[in-house]
Amino acid sequence: MIKVAVNGYGTIGKRVASAILAQPDMSLIGVSKTSPNYEAYQAQKMGMSLYVTKESAKEFEEAGIKVKGVLEDMIREADVVVDATPNGVGAQYKQIYSSMGKRALFQGGEKANVADVSFSALCNYDEAVDKKFVRVVSCNTTGLLRTLCTLNKMSKITKVRGTIVRRAADPKEVKKGPINSLIPDPASIPSHHAKDVNTVLKDLDIVTMAVIAPTTLMHVHMLDITVSTSVTREDVLSVMKSTPRILLASSKSKVGSTAEIVEVARDMGRNRNDLYELIIFEDSISVKGNEVFLMYAVHQESIVVPENIDAIRAVSGFSDGRKSMEITNTSMGIRTGYLV
Ligand SMILES: NC(=O)C1=CN([C@@H]2O[C@H](COP(=O)(O)OP(=O)(O)OC[C@H]3O[C@@H](n4cnc5c(N)ncnc54)[C@H](O)[C@@H]3O)[C@@H](O)[C@H]2O)C=CC1
Numbered sequence: 001m002i003k004v005a006v007n008g009y010g011t012i013g014k015r016v017a018s019a020i021l022a023q024p025d026m027s028l029i030g031v032s033k034t035s036p037n038y039e040a041y042q043a044q045k046m047g048m049s050l051y052v053t054k055e056s057a058k059e060f061e062e063a064g065i066k067v068k069g070v071l072e073d074m075i076r077e078a079d080v081v082v083d084a085t086p087n088g089v090g091a092q093y094k095q096i097y098s099s100m101g102k103r104a105l106f107q108g109g110e111k112a113n114v115a116d117v118s119f120s121a122l123c124n125y126d127e128a129v130d131k132k133f134v135r136v137v138s139c140n141t142t143g144l145l146r147t148l149c150t151l152n153k154m155s156k157i158t159k160v161r162g163t164i165v166r167r168a169a170d171p172k173e174v175k176k177g178p179i180n181s182l183i184p185d186p187a188s189i190p191s192h193h194a195k196d197v198n199t200v201l202k203d204l205d206i207v208t209m210a211v212i213a214p215t216t217l218m219h220v221h222m223l224d225i226t227v228s229t230s231v232t233r234e235d236v237l238s239v240m241k242s243t244p245r246i247l248l249a250s251s252k253s254k255v256g257s258t259a260e261i262v263e264v265a266r267d268m269g270r271n272r273n274d275l276y277e278l279i280i281f282e283d284s285i286s287v288k289g290n291e292v293f294l295m296y297a298v299h300q301e302s303i304v305v306p307e308n309i310d311a312i313r314a315v316s317g318f319s320d321g322r323k324s325m326e327i328t329n330t331s332m333g334i335r336t337g338y339l340v
């Protein structure tokens with residue numbers, strides 16, 4: 001059993017913790033919380049051990065929340081720490097993980113140089129095997145890489161031009177905007193996503209542009225991908241249909257928006273309405289000679305969760321990436337083919 005601790009129990013941390021509990025080869029040492037809020041109460045109810053900073057221990061006691069120990073106790077018990085603290089905070093913890101001799105995963109909000117490898121399971125599982133520090137790339141970058149590494153199997157990609165419509169905030173975030181604007185983020189080109197793709201696919205010619213839109217459900221990407229040989233729409237459909245972690249939204253099923261995609265997740269009874277799969281709008285897949293066009297949606301709160309699970313196995317020395325993905329997909333109910 002790989003013993004895992006989750007430092008930072010927010011949008012990503014809580015989902016990774018739940019996914020760890022579903023794995024046959026992992027155990028959850030506990031999760032860390034900095035304040036006794038509703039998430040701490042729920043984690044306690046779900047039977048997770050809570051660890052807190054020394055300074056906040058009294059606050060938890062006063063709120064009636066039982067804690068197992070301080071953060072350092074949790075890290076000491078673990079083989080691997082999944083750091084899911086806010087952007088930039090993870091880098092501050094690296095020294096602690098390192099001095100305690102622990103392997104650690106960081107998230108996409110950290111700079112690439114925080115880790116030995118930036119990770120996307122379908123692209124470069126092997127590179128992360130036995131590494132001490134691995135960064136799971138951001139949700140948008142995970143969506144891009146899952147698409148590009150899948151298409152690469154069909155015909156080598158030579159150029160990518162992409163536009164990203166970013167959700168403004170996660171559904172739980174009450175203080176973030178905008179509520180009435182579209183904001184280039186950043187206005188300068190490329191956005192960080194192209195640079196992040198290049199941390200994994202090092203020589204790819206890719207340019208991305210991004211705007212933030214007032215929606216909380218999902219991101220949407222529009223891609224123009226040039227491949228090295230002439231391909232057909234059927235070729236693209238076929239590779240997308242047969243790749244786990246990718247689902248097609250067909251017009252027959254009348255799923256034509258992010259709102260309807262998330263409604264399907266609700267109807268499926270998915271935990272927290274999560275969609276670990278990338279959702280491609282089937283009708284958008286078009287081909288002109290060597291150019292492939294497509295649009296897809298990314299569930300930002302959950303797409304990186306299976307990647308974290310595979311990265312835990314990789315840093316622990318499990319060298320069979322295909323097998324790891326199979327275990328992750330089965331344990332989390334991750335599907336292949338059509339959304340509906
Ligand atoms: N929310 C999203 O859509 C996605 C986020 N990410 C990345 O995941 C990371 C975490 O993001 P979220 O989960 O969205 O953030 P979040 O704000 O929802 O959760 C972060 C958690 O860490 C806790 N925390 C803050 N300071 C801490 C400290 N010093 N020690 C321990 N815990 C601390 C917070 O209280 C909170 O519970 C970031 O790097 C982000 O870029 C990646 C993919 C998608």
Ligand SMILES: O=C(OP(=O)(O)O)[C@H](O)COP(=O)(O)O
Binds near residue numbers: 108138139141
């Ligand atoms: O990693 C994310 O997005 P990104 O890939 O656009 O940076 C997550 O959606 C978090 O983004 P946020 O920093 O806007 O909360």
